[in-house]
Amino acid sequence: MGKIVTGEQFREIKQRFKGKKTGLCHGVFDLVHPGHLAHFKEAKSVCDILVVSLTAAKYVRKGPDRPYFDDEMRLEFLESIECIDFVMLSNDFTPDDVIECVRPDFYFKGEEYSVSENDVTGMIDKEVGLVRGYGGDVYYTTGETFSSTKLINKGLCALPEKVLDFSDRFIRHYSIESVKTYSDRAKNLKVLVIGDVIIDRYTYCAVQGLMSKDMGYSVRFQEEEEFLGGSVAIARQLAAFSDHVTLCSVIDTQQDLYDRFRQELGGLMTLELVRSPAYSTIVKHRYLEKDKKRDDLRKIFAINNIPESVRMENQTEQGFQNKIRELIGGFDVVFLCDYGHGLISEETIKIIQDQAAFLVLNCQTNSTNYGMNLITKYTKADLFTLDQKELKLAYPYCDMDEKEALARLGEHLGCSGWLTRGSSGAYALEGQKIMECPAFVLKVIDTIGAGDAFFSIAGLFSAAGASVELGMFMGNIAGALACNIVGNKRSIEKPDILKYASTLLNV
Numbered sequence: 001m002g003k004i005v006t007g008e009q010f011r012e013i014k015q016r017f018k019g020k021k022t023g024l025c026h027g028v029f030d031l032v033h034p035g036h037l038a039h040f041k042e043a044k045s046v047c048d049i050l051v052v053s054l055t056a057a058k059y060v061r062k063g064p065d066r067p068y069f070d071d072e073m074r075l076e077f078l079e080s081i082e083c084i085d086f087v088m089l090s091n092d093f094t095p096d097d098v099i100e101c102v103r104p105d106f107y108f109k110g111e112e113y114s115v116s117e118n119d120v121t122g123m124i125d126k127e128v129g130l131v132r133g134y135g136g137d138v139y140y141t142t143g144e145t146f147s148s149t150k151l152i153n154k155g156l157c158a159l160p161e162k163v164l165d166f167s168d169r170f171i172r173h174y175s176i177e178s179v180k181t182y183s184d185r186a187k188n189l190k191v192l193v194i195g196d197v198i199i200d201r202y203t204y205c206a207v208q209g210l211m212s213k214d215m216g217y218s219v220r221f222q223e224e225e226e227f228l229g230g231s232v233a234i235a236r237q238l239a240a241f242s243d244h245v246t247l248c249s250v251i252d253t254q255q256d257l258y259d260r261f262r263q264e265l266g267g268l269m270t271l272e273l274v275r276s277p278a279y280s281t282i283v284k285h286r287y288l289e290k291d292k293k294r295d296d297l298r299k300i301f302a303i304n305n306i307p308e309s310v311r312m313e314n315q316t317e318q319g320f321q322n323k324i325r326e327l328i329g330g331f332d333v334v335f336l337c338d339y340g341h342g343l344i345s346e347e348t349i350k351i352i353q354d355q356a357a358f359l360v361l362n363c364q365t366n367s368t369n370y371g372m373n374l375i376t377k378y379t380k381a382d383l384f385t386l387d388q389k390e391l392k393l394a395y396p397y398c399d400m401d402e403k404e405a406l407a408r409l410g411e412h413l414g415c416s417g418w419l420t421r422g423s424s425g426a427y428a429l430e431g432q433k434i435m436e437c438p439a440f441v442l443k444v445i446d447t448i449g450a451g452d453a454f455f456s457i458a459g460l461f462s463a464a465g466a467s468v469e470l471g472m473f474m475g476n477i478a479g480a481l482a483c484n485i486v487g488n489k490r491s492i493e494k495p496d497i498l499k500y501a502s503t504l505l506n507v
Contacts, residue, residue, distance in 0.1 A: 003079040004087045007101040010051070013086070014102075023047030023139070024104035024131075026095040029054045029074055030067040035110075037081070042141040043108040044083040052078050053088040053098040061093065063477075063500035064441045064484060093495070094123050099130050106139045107131040114140045123495070162438040167507040174470055176502045183241060183498065185464040190244040192327060194352065195337025195344070197249045197273075198230030200448070200487050201285040205300065217300055219287070225489070228264060230282070231337045233449055233488040235269055237456040237478070238335065240494045245269040248327060250312070250320050250343060252281045274323055276316040280305055282341055297446050297486070306341055306368050321348055328355045333463040335456070338363040340373030349378060358382045360459035361413070362452075365390045376412060383462055384409070384417035385455045385475075391419055403427065403434050416468045418475065420454050422447075426479075428472035435469050437476050440504070444483035453482035453492060477501055 005013065014022070023043050029036065029052070044050045054074050060067050067074065071089060078087045090098045099107070113124055128138045205219035212218075228236075235247040246269060251257060253275050261271055287300040312320070320343070328334060334356040338344045340363070352359065361384040363375040375386055376394045386394075386409075388402065395405035406419050410429045419427040425438040444450075458475025462468055477500050481492045 003084065004075050007088065007097065010086060010088060010101055017049050020048035021046070021105045022049045022051065022102060023106040023108055024095075024098065024102050025050070025052045025108045026090065026098060026127075027054060028060055028062065028067055029078060030060075030062075030069055032077055032081075039108065039110060039141050040081060040083050043106070043139070046108075046139060047104075047106050049085050050083060051086045051088060051098075051102050051104070052081075052084050053090045053095055053102075054078065055093075055095070056089050056091050059091065059093045061496045061499035062503045064443065064480065066503065094127060096127070096130060099127065099134070103134040104131060104136045107136055108139050108141055111140045111142050160438070160442075163440055163504070164507060166438050167504050170473065171505055171507065174473070174505065176498075176505050178466075178470070179474070179498065179501050179505070182461050182464045182466040182470070183494070186241045186460050187243055189242050189333055189460070189464060190331045191238050191242045191246070191333050191335065191460070191463075192331040193231050193235040193238065193245065193247045193335045193337065194324065195231030195234065195249060195335075196339040196341050197228070197232055197251050197281055198339065199281060199283040200227045200229040201283060202226070202487055203285065203287045205287055205289055207289050207300065219289075219300065227488040228261075229284070229449070229488040230339060232261075232265065233491065234335060234337055234452050234456050236265065236491040237453055238460055239268040240491055240497075241457070241460055246272055246327065246331070248272040248320075248323055250274045250276060250279050250316060252279055253277045254281070257281060272323055272327060274316065274319045276313075276319070278313045279316050280307070282306055282339075296444060302367075304368065311342055312345070317345060317348075321351055324348065324351055325355070328352065329357075331357065333358040333360060333460075335360045335459060336362065337452075337455075338373065340364060340366065340369035346377075353378065353380055358463055360384070360455070360463060362386065362455045363390070364451075365393055375409065378413060381413045381415050381417075383415055383459055383468075383471075384413055385420060385451070385458065386417075387420045387451060388422070406434060407432065416462075418454070418458055418468070418472055420451055420475075420479065426454070426472050426476055428468045430468040435472065437472050440476055440480040440500075441483060446486050447483055449485065449488045450479040450482040452488075453478040457497065473504075474501065477504070 023046060025043055057067055057071050075087055078084055088098055131138060203224045204222040206222060208218045208220055231247060231249055235245050239245040251273050265271060283305045285303045288297045289300060290297055336352055336359060359381045361378060361381040363373060365373055371393055374394045375390060391405050395408055406427055406429050410417060416430045423439050423442055428435045454475035457478035458471040461474045462471035477497055478492055481496055
């Protein structure tokens with residue numbers, strides 16, 4: 001048997017080492033450098049049996065396309081290092097599975113981890129607690145510190161040239177410490193989310209061709225899944241950073257839908273839902289085909305249940321408005337998600353604009369409201385986001401470029417904001433200054449939810465006091481990660497966003 005072992009194999013082997021001290025080092029070890037070698041040698045000098053574990057690729061939180069080297073390559077490289085006795089793969093975001101298996105006498109970490117606040121994931125204390133629970137303790141090695149991430153970013157050109165150039169400039173003004181500062185502040189913000197609840201239903205098909213006697217597609221059904229989208233997805237994303245999120249919306253009276261809300265969201269946020277038999281919860285049903293060679297999805301067509309007349313009946317609307325009046329004064333920041341499906345009327349807009357302590361606005365264009373849900377119907381906000389199509393509809397002038405239109409919108413609303421530009425990245429407007437950020441990923445699975453992720457994280461960081469430029473950076477990270485999630489299947493976890501920020505700031 002070689003050095004590379006499974007947990008089960010190590011449990012059997014460990015019986016031979018009774019009376020000997022076992023040590024454990026854990027990390028990604030994407031690019032082993034002299035700092036790692038010194039770390040391993042010092043660890044081996046303290047223990048009899050040295051185990052080194054690494055995080056499996058699918059659990060690495062350093063952004064898309066990381067780790068640079070796959071599991072097999074990283075395992076084999078560690079196996080070749082003389083002072084290491086055994087190498088294991090951890091199949092989780094944290095090494096709990098390996099710690100439980102090895103139960104080390106010493107858990108080795110670099111000296112930089114001796115201050116737990118330096119760990120952006122916030123998990124080091126939990127790991128140390130688990131080790132101590134099994135009778136071991138943490139040992140901090142000394143020696144010069146290098147960064148695999150920095151070496152990969154620079155030496156192996158793992159970041160696109162535009163992203164690398166942006167990061168080089170960005171780190172002159174911002175650091176991961178400043179990101180963590182605003183992340184910590186966001187945790188205590190009281191956040192109210194107002195907007196449409198949307199059920200996203202995905203039906204996956206295999207396109208067989210055109211119908212023999214018609215022009216429609218003939219497809220073979222494969223599978224179907226359903227997600228809570230719209231304002232729910234935004235509230236869930238905000239709840240990854242804030243402990244005080246409340247969702248206010250209108251849904252129908254179906255008990256199974258209400259039960260699903262309580263089951264999926266009850267532990268994450270407070271639900272303030274008006275239930276009405278006269279209101280139909282919006283369902284957007286998309287038929288898609290998975291690309292056979294890549295991971296991305298091709299949308300074939302879509303069906304929705306949005307009525308032609310989207311005006312809510314009076315009793316439901318008044319109940320919703322009364323709910324907003326009752327709640328809004330108790331929140332630090334309000335996220336208004338106007339999808340243009342009839343939930344947000346002129347009177348509702350007036351209530352929110354007049355009473356919100358801090359308003360983050362998103363007003364969307366889609367196929368059912370094209371040209372009828374312009375952001376210029378609002379007269380004030382504290383921050384806004386929109387995309388290129390929405391900006392062009394608001395300012396449809398051939399002789400006006402995006403930057404000029406964005407500045408015009410900022411003047412109209414009296415605030416700063418962001419323009420998301422797809423594969424071209426994003427613009428941030430602050431006063432008369434417009435700043436640019438490139439797209440952090442170009443490979444995508446599904447863009448549904450990327451704009452909402454940007455809106456959530458950019459808005460929350462800036463509401464916590466971060467500059468609009470830093471908000472753009474964090475929003476772009478969230479959007480990039482969301483592009484590699486199918487629909488609104490899940491929100492992006494806080495450690496994923498912070499670790500990716502750490503990667504981009506380490507150049």
